[in-house]
Amino acid sequence: MKEIYDIAVVPGDGIGPEVSKAAVRVLTEALGSTAVLRFAEYPAGAELFQRTGDSFPAATFEACRSADAILHGAAGLPGVVHPDGTEAGLDFTLGLRSKLDLYANVRPIKLWPGVTSPLRGREVGDIDYVIVRENSEGLYAARGSGVFLRGEVAMDPLVQTRKGIERIVRFAFELARTRGGAPADGRRRVTCCDKANVLRSYALFREIFSEVARGYPDVEAEYALVDAMTLHLVRQPSHYDVIVTENMFGDIISDLGAATVGGMGMAPSAELGDGNGFFQASHGSAPDISGKGIANPYGTVLAGAMMLDWLGRRHGDRRLLDAARRIELAVHDALAQRNALSGDIGGTMGSADITGILCANLAPAA
């Protein structure tokens, strides 16, 4: 346990500054003072790139590396691209992932009360699982490398390693043992999502998954091909507990999962390495609505709660664990009782009002 935790806040582009400000306010309120978390802001992103030619300054990286945790708003602006056509605004997120080896991307998919699922008949309690996305290799390993010949042929290698697969699968099984939610039938389970029937790299993923699974006889292990997985997430989401998958597949199915619980605005994301933790909402920078005060702050607030939970476990700090739990309760009450819904989830309330309700809802520290 530390007396003070240093949090590097990177507001970023578009609605990033609005939602990160909301989260900082709720986190501060939950801890009852500004004395436990010390927030400091650092620049990165597409707008910075446009202004300075540098999307991710060395000083920002250094601050992130040495902080106890990193909280991000969002990054990216349309059309701000590198010569090879990839987006400059993504350098921060993708750079942090690789430089800090944030190999576990944890994306809880949960239907909150008051939010209507686009899936017929799905109610609160029916959708509550976690996607564990491998975040350090897979198809993303190709970014910035690969072969590109005269605009005639492009090749991006999908790379999967024993080390990378082993640690992410182990992470998923440990999470299944400890996480709060449970699938409808109450059984702990980890689903391996791959395309082992077609590609050897995915067959390797599946093989190592099976090896690791044998060390967790208390947790059910099962398999789903990625194409079938999309079907299952639409037709029987209540079956799922923890799903583990390769980087690109995780990118895809986590957006699908988010779609079933109200969209990207309700989807927090934690990217964890052995030494660092990086937290943000799954949504992008939504420049079309930035500055209007209507951005949905829940994703970033929930990412903030994940940050407190992660820090609390890591440092054995009950103050943080308690604050995380109270933020989740405040979200629950705001949605279930106060009808605090932004436009993207069927309401009309602005960010500041939602944030105010969250702060008012926070039960006093135990």
Place this chain on the structure above:
Amino acid sequence: MKEIYDIAVVPGDGIGPEVSKAAVRVLTEALGSTAVLRFAEYPAGAELFQRTGDSFPAATFEACRSADAILHGAAGLPGVVHPDGTEAGLDFTLGLRSKLDLYANVRPIKLWPGVTSPLRGREVGDIDYVIVRENSEGLYAARGSGVFLRGEVAMDPLVQTRKGIERIVRFAFELARTRGGAPADGRRRVTCCDKANVLRSYALFREIFSEVARGYPDVEAEYALVDAMTLHLVRQPSHYDVIVTENMFGDIISDLGAATVGGMGMAPSAELGDGNGFFQASHGSAPDISGKGIANPYGTVLAGAMMLDWLGRRHGDRRLLDAARRIELAVHDALAQRNALSGDIGGTMGSADITGILCANLAPAA
């Protein structure tokens, strides 16, 4: 126009023989005689592999290559795998794709009357788009190649070429001009689904898409990242008309699309090259229900109708075009008026009864 068309039928594994039989019966009935289509059956698949060690005999390939079209049931049995862990039952489909250069995989996603979408509030007319999956390169190009070192590292190259991208994008725009259905707003549109913000091969796909699109000013061209695409297909499916995408992404989003219209049992698939056409339902061999007479025949019947439509256009044969149209009307009536629903789409009717209703429904040839 030919007098007789040779159709190579490959029943395959599991429910494959049942559903292909149903389709052959409906096709024959629609043409009013056995004199227009000449069906001949050829073996391939996992069960054959178990028995003979050969999943895709040379004679079957030769028959497929020289036929006017190929109709497939389904293939694959769990656990019947090659030494590298990939499935033997898939050799037929994947082998045909590459040997006959079937580069365009056309997957209509349509909500039929009488079938309940798992999406809240979606009714007939709300979901009617086509996914055009590039079927000859992309991540699937790696099958059987790639690098595999001591079970420590596996690498599968994702390869995209100018030639491959150009022809599939052109195919998609031509389809948008000619296909029957239309999105809710009535505008013809092709959506390019990629991950151009992260990988150069997808940036190349997008770049070539934009080039080709300039040749079709009457068709709207737009872009969606694959992760966001999953969200859109759940939240605003009525927006879509034709979606074109790389092989692996097409595999994934076409199952998602199918999920929104009643599942794989309602999803036909056509795989087209410049010289050959290969038709099947998108579903697998479902060995758990094979031989019980309860398999859903609609997917294969609709694939059969796509076959007639393709042959009819190719050979300028109105008999075939007319039969294709009447099969679609028969499906419509069976679902809308006769409640002919199999178990997977919420009913209790067996395959034979549904097939009988389809045959009875077939309006007489014009």
